[in-house]
Amino acid sequence: MQPTNFDLFADHETEQQPRAEQIGEQSWVLRGFALPVVEQLLPTLDTIIGAAPLRHMMTPGGFSMSVGTSSCGTLGWITDRSGYRYSTVDPLTGEPWPAMPQVLSELAREAAQRAGFADFHPDSCLINQYIPGAKMSLHQDKDEHAYTAPIVSLSLGLPAMFLFGGFARSDKSQRIPLLHGDMVIWGGADRLRFHGVLPIKPGRHPQLGERRVNLTFRVAGCL
Ligand code: SIN
Ligand code: FE2
Secondary structure (H helix, E strand, O other): OOOOOOOOOHHHOOOOOOOEEEEEOOEEEEOOOOHHHHHHHHHHHHHHHHHOOOEOOEOOOOOEOOOEEEEEEOOEEEEEOOEEEEEOEOOOOOOEOOOOOHHHHHHHHHHHHHOOOOOOOOOEEEEEEEOOOOOEEEEOOOOOOOOOOOEEEEEEEOOEEEEEOOOOOOOOOEEEEEOOOOEEEEOHHHOOOOEEEOOOOOOOEOOOEOOEEEEEEEOOOOO
16 A cells, blocks of 8 residues: 655654654554454453443434444443433443443553544543444544544544545545554644545454444543
8 A cells, every 4th residue: 555645754664663644733543553452452342341331322414424423431432312411420321430440541552642642531432333334424522522622533444535635624534444453643733634535445354344433542631
């Protein structure tokens, strides 16, 4: 696969330092960054989804989302007819969201660090499961209390075509293929860029099967 842009870290690359592709002033794709911990991470995902099942949430406009959603961490992102927001409680179970496993928070912290954002301590991890055909329309992540921390995304399973746009919905988007283990980080000047995912193509991933799972780490509450 061709890098989408130049690689500032090329001089420092070793086998332990996966390829970094710059996709914006403060935005990076870290190819395969999660692969060293993926075996450790997948069982924790099953545990979370066991306690806080994936569900198709309703948008404020009354549409059922094509992705199945859950969360871990102190805050979970939710949507229903009354709007988009964060909640300390899973509305499906009435219980707090499962705790964020250290393997996940640590991975997110290291990815953020590699992209130039020190001391990233996410309090929220949104889990979106895409079955073939599911998509995510262009949107900005702006339900968080502050925009000082970056967004850190981890892709697992089937490939996706990630759309990375500008600051207006109508701005042209870059198309960035994301594979199992890739991470994307955008923050600072790029924090409010529109982004989305084209419909997932049918396929079967050796570990995840017929699905893609995306984890989005955020600082949602007060810093
Ligand atoms: C999101 O923006 O919430 C999801 C992005 C992705 O699935 O890659
Ligand atoms: Fe998003």
